[in-house]
Amino acid sequence: MNQEKVQPNGLSRREFLKKTGAAGLGFYVAGALLRSQSAFASDMPTDLLDAVAKEDGKLNIFNWSYYIAEDPVTDKDYGVDLTDVTPTIEKFQQEFNISVTYDTFESQEEMLAKVRPGGSGYDVVVFTNYYVPQAKGLKLIQPLDRSWLTNAENLLSRFQGPPFGPDPEFVVPYLWGVTGYAYNQGAVHGDSRVGHWSLLFRGNEYKNKMTMLDSVFIDGVNAALAHLGFSINERSRVPLLAAGDVLMEQKPLLQAYTSGTVRDQLATGDVLIAQLWTGDALAAQQQNAAIQFAFPNEGSDVWVDSMSVLAESKRPATAHLWMNYILRPRVAAGIATWVAYATPNNAALDFIPEAQRTSTVIYPSDDDLKNYALFVLPEGDALALRQQIADELLG
Amino acid sequence: MRSVRHRLGRFLWQHPGAKAGTALSPIVFWIALFIVGPLFVVLFYSFLTSGPFGSIQYNPTLENYQKTFVANDLRTNEPTPNWLYLNIFGRSLALAFVTTLICMLLGYPVAYWIALRGGRYKNLWIALFIMPFWTSYVVRIFAWMFLLRDPSGFINQLLLQSGLIQEPVQLLYNVTGVLIGMVYTYLPFAVIPLYASLERLDRSVLEAASDLGARPWQRLRYVTLPLTRGGIMSACVLTFVPAVGEYLIPDLMGGSKVNMIGNFIADKFLRDQNWTLGSAMSVILILIVMAILIIYLWRGHRHGILEGDF
Numbered sequence: 001m002n003q004e005k006v007q008p009n010g011l012s013r014r015e016f017l018k019k020t021g022a023a024g025l026g027f028y029v030a031g032a033l034l035r036s037q038s039a040f041a042s043d044m045p046t047d048l049l050d051a052v053a054k055e056d057g058k059l060n061i062f063n064w065s066y067y068i069a070e071d072p073v074t075d076k077d078y079g080v081d082l083t084d085v086t087p088t089i090e091k092f093q094q095e096f097n098i099s100v101t102y103d104t105f106e107s108q109e110e111m112l113a114k115v116r117p118g119g120s121g122y123d124v125v126v127f128t129n130y131y132v133p134q135a136k137g138l139k140l141i142q143p144l145d146r147s148w149l150t151n152a153e154n155l156l157s158r159f160q161g162p163p164f165g166p167d168p169e170f171v172v173p174y175l176w177g178v179t180g181y182a183y184n185q186g187a188v189h190g191d192s193r194v195g196h197w198s199l200l201f202r203g204n205e206y207k208n209k210m211t212m213l214d215s216v217f218i219d220g221v222n223a224a225l226a227h228l229g230f231s232i233n234e235r236s237r238v239p240l241l242a243a244g245d246v247l248m249e250q251k252p253l254l255q256a257y258t259s260g261t262v263r264d265q266l267a268t269g270d271v272l273i274a275q276l277w278t279g280d281a282l283a284a285q286q287q288n289a290a291i292q293f294a295f296p297n298e299g300s301d302v303w304v305d306s307m308s309v310l311a312e313s314k315r316p317a318t319a320h321l322w323m324n325y326i327l328r329p330r331v332a333a334g335i336a337t338w339v340a341y342a343t344p345n346n347a348a349l350d351f352i353p354e355a356q357r358t359s360t361v362i363y364p365s366d367d368d369l370k371n372y373a374l375f376v377l378p379e380g381d382a383l384a385l386r387q388q389i390a391d392e393l394l395g
Numbered sequence: 396m397r398s399v400r401h402r403l404g405r406f407l408w409q410h411p412g413a414k415a416g417t418a419l420s421p422i423v424f425w426i427a428l429f430i431v432g433p434l435f436v437v438l439f440y441s442f443l444t445s446g447p448f449g450s451i452q453y454n455p456t457l458e459n460y461q462k463t464f465v466a467n468d469l470r471t472n473e474p475t476p477n478w479l480y481l482n483i484f485g486r487s488l489a490l491a492f493v494t495t496l497i498c499m500l501l502g503y504p505v506a507y508w509i510a511l512r513g514g515r516y517k518n519l520w521i522a523l524f525i526m527p528f529w530t531s532y533v534v535r536i537f538a539w540m541f542l543l544r545d546p547s548g549f550i551n552q553l554l555l556q557s558g559l560i561q562e563p564v565q566l567l568y569n570v571t572g573v574l575i576g577m578v579y580t581y582l583p584f585a586v587i588p589l590y591a592s593l594e595r596l597d598r599s600v601l602e603a604a605s606d607l608g609a610r611p612w613q614r615l616r617y618v619t620l621p622l623t624r625g626g627i628m629s630a631c632v633l634t635f636v637p638a639v640g641e642y643l644i645p646d647l648m649g650g651s652k653v654n655m656i657g658n659f660i661a662d663k664f665l666r667d668q669n670w671t672l673g674s675a676m677s678v679i680l681i682l683i684v685m686a687i688l689i690i691y692l693w694r695g696h697r698h699g700i701l702e703g704d705f
Contacts, residue, residue: 051620109665116449116668138448208565214651215665241470256568256650261540266548377445387667388469394654394662 018060031242044324045284046150058099059318061089062111064121064305065104067175069338077265077355078337086334092325097297098318104332107215115310123313124322126174129166129304130218130377136170143169143310151327159344162376164302171306173344175336178213178364179219179300179374182281185290187272197227199272201246207253209272209337211265214257219301220247223275223376226298232375238260266291277303278361279341293361300369304344416476434681441674449668459675465626474594479496480659482674484683487655490570491638496532498585499627501578506589510596521590524583532580536647539576543648568650585630592626593619621686628695638682656680 046107068089073082089100089351105111108128112119116138127135135141144330146152149172151162159165159173166173166274181200188206193199200223222232224243236242255271263280265271267287276284281293307326309319323330333351336343343349349357356362377383407414416423441459444452466477508522527535542549554560566572593660596619604614620627642657651658654677663673 012560043687107665109668112449112668134448138450148665161679192683202442208704211650214646215666216651244469251652254650254652256652258650261537265547268544270544385469390666391479391659391662392469395483 011041023044035223042327043150044321045148045150045383048317048320048324050107052096052098052321054211055315055318057097057103057318059124059315059322060101060103060109060122061322062103062115062120062125063106064126065106067104067126067215067305067335067339068102069334072336073334073337079355080333080337080351082330082334082337082351085328085331086338088326088331092322093332095377098319098321100322118312120310122310123255123315123319124307125310127304127308129306130375132166132171132306132308134377135308136167139311141170142311142313142316144172144309144323145316145320148317149324151324151329154327154329154332154345154347156344156346159304164304166304166306166374171308172327173306174326175302175339175341176302176304176344176371177278177362178295178302179213179222179275179342180272180281180293180295182266182284182291182293184266184269184272184288185292187269187290195294195297197298200275200296201250202355203273204253206272208255209270210254211256211258211262211271211274212250212254213259213275215259216247216393217259217386218375218377219275220257220393221389222301223296224250226300226371228294229298230297232301232373233378235378237381240382240385240389244392247389247393257394270364276339278364282340282359282361295364295368295372297371299373301375302369306375423577425566431498433673435675439674440671441596441678443671445669446582449670451670454518458673460679461671462681463676481648483654483656483659484680486653487639487641487680488683489656490577490647490653490655491635491641493574493619494581495585495631495634496637497574497578498582499630502585502589503627506586506593509586511598515668521533521587524586527583534581536643539579540567543572543575567648568652570649570653572648573645573653575640576648577641580641580644581634584633584637588629588633589623589626592623611626624695629635632691636688639684640680672676 003217013198025107039086045213057268069082069086071087073080073086075081089102092098093100094260096203103122107113108131109129111125112131115122124356125142142218152168152172156174159176162170164176183194183199187209188194191199191203193203194232199206200212203210207298213225221240221243224246225232225239226235228242230243232394254322258282259276261278262271262274263284264275264287266281269288276293278293281291285291286294307323309316309323326335327345329345329347330351332345334347336345337347337352337356340356340362343352360368378386407417422667430489440451442455442457444454444456444458446452457640462477463480464477465474466479467473468475509517513520540548543551545551545567546555548566551564555563566575587589600618600622604618627688639655640657641655642661645651645653645655645658660673660676660680663669663676667673
């Protein structure tokens with residue numbers, strides 16, 4: 001990894017404010033000032049633009065925090081000049097004369113708590129793949145008009161359907177990544193368990209120097225299932241209970257269940273092994289070159305965050321305009337470069353800095369992912385069992 | 396117009412109850428709207444049924460309360476007392492109690508010193524106690540985590556480099572970490588009411604005690620402490636009540652390993668999307684705290700120490 005900035009923001013991307021419930025980092029810029037500008041928009045279907053013109057010129061977006069290009073992506077900082085499409089929201093407003101209100105959340109659960117009762121006022125909301133079926137089941141989101149999403153052809157085929165494409169009828173993939181673990185190369189040097197979950201579950205030598213993600217009912221149980229040789233989507237009682245036992249045995253070895261602070265703790269060496277997502281591990285690596293990321297051989301989950309239009313949205317056309325805009329190769333590249341997660345947009349890869357594009361952590365090979373799957377949130381007993389396991393573990 | 400006002404005045408004059416009601420109406424309205432109202436929503440939800448995907452079904456039930464006390468064992472599926480939840484209620488009460496105790500032991504000498512020995516800088520010292528509130532609570536908790544981490548935290552580095560310890564001590568992600576965070580957070584809530592009551596202490600009574608030959612500790616034991624019991628009770632209540640419901644500190648400084656009831660209730664609402672069970676657990680927590688307060692205040696009232704202090 002060279003000196004180019006992979007992850008520019010200070011503390012953790014997703015989770016810093018999670019505990020406060022304070023998601024209202026409202027980002028509002030009046031588009032009215034920019035009315036004079038109107039760019040050539042050949043990739044937008046004319047009927048879409050007509051429909052947009054009939055709406056009120058506003059758009060409310062709800063996304064993970066630190067999950068869009070908030071600053072210009074300059075050659076000096078990143079090795080590529082994407083200043084024509086970054087900061088993303090500002091450029092969109094300028095081109096289409098839309099006034100965007102952009103709010104952020106710190107967890108899917110927090111987002112659901114706001115969106116589910118209705119009346120949240122959002123048009124476009126980002127769901128992680130395993131909450132999409134629930135959003136559909138609750139009729140929170142509406143089917144998309146694919147004829148308006150002309151740029152969807154830029155998506156990699158693996159994200160347009162199984163195994164990694166969540167429901168193309170309802171969502172447009174935004175960014176993706178993998179849950180694995182980060183480790184300190186200096187501390188675990190020569191340990192044959194690197195690349196296996198057993199390092200985290202049986203690493204007695206690293207007692208109090210290891211952490212697991214705090215959404216135990218998903219990430220903890222998934223890791224334990226994979227460690228035991230089951231699929232992360234296993235739903236039978238016996239394997240799930242066995243996973244619960246493994247987590248219980250692991251608890252005394254762990255320093256904490258956390259996601260918010262772990263990046264920094266890896267960098268300082270307070271934590272040596274941490275269950276983590278790809279992009280966060282890379283951010284820690286920028287501060288401490290000894291940090292590496294492992295794709296556990298036994299499997300784990302690939303997750304895809306994707307955009308949906310809320311069923312109650314009164315601006316479906318403007319929402320489609322936004323999504324088709326995000327699907328533009330350079331726009332997608334600007335976002336992926338700034339946040340250092342992987343874009344599902346094939347055509348965007350050409351514009352991404354070399355350091356990121358060739359990183360096997362951000363863009364793992366098919367071989368790395370051969371035991372990986374999208375996690376499907378179970379319903380009924382299997383879900384209740386996962387929640388009970390987490391309760392017992394944290395209680 | 397004048398006669399209407401006049402008659403209203405007379406009416407209120409003749410009916411002291413209505414007069415008090417009118418004078419208090421903004422605060423009564425405020426409490427009804429923002430405190431009693433939401434509590435009734437929670438109470439209402441606690442008797443409903445949760446459906447799939449966190450939907451709420453309007454079937455009245457007591458199941459949520461039953462679930463808090465009786466659970467089916469994870470392995471045998473037999474109904475057993477819900478030790479998990481009962482344990483967490485117990486742990487929350489114990490942690491809040493210890494926090495209150497430490498806050499009193501630390502806060503009383505501080506408040507005493509400021510009130511009686513603070514001199515002309517009294518207000519400055521009190522302002523210093525209030526100053527942390529100028530920054531966000533979350534930021535302050537993160538700051539503590541940077542101080543306490545092992546081994547890179549400031550405190551561990553100081554101890555290691557001064558040779559006082561050979562191995563780093565674990566001050567975070569355990570009960571110690573949670574208690575440090577709680578005592579830090581709630582200490583001002585203890586100091587302020589203690590200060591207020593010590594400040595009002597009649598100095599001539601203290602002088603009289605000394606003149607009559609009381610030793611300093613006798614004066615403290617038989618004069619100062621009894622005269623400030625009202626302040627001590629206010630300080631205990633103001634520390635204990637928010638401490639029982641603490642959520643952020645166990646989550647961050649306890650690393651989710653020393654969870655309290657607040658964390659569990661948040662999990663029910665957010666993670667499980669089970670608003671009805673979360674509501675029932677909230678109601679039980681409120682009832683427990685209320686019961687403790689009533690016993691406490693009733694005992695205080697019996698000792699006749701509340702007058703003038705509440």
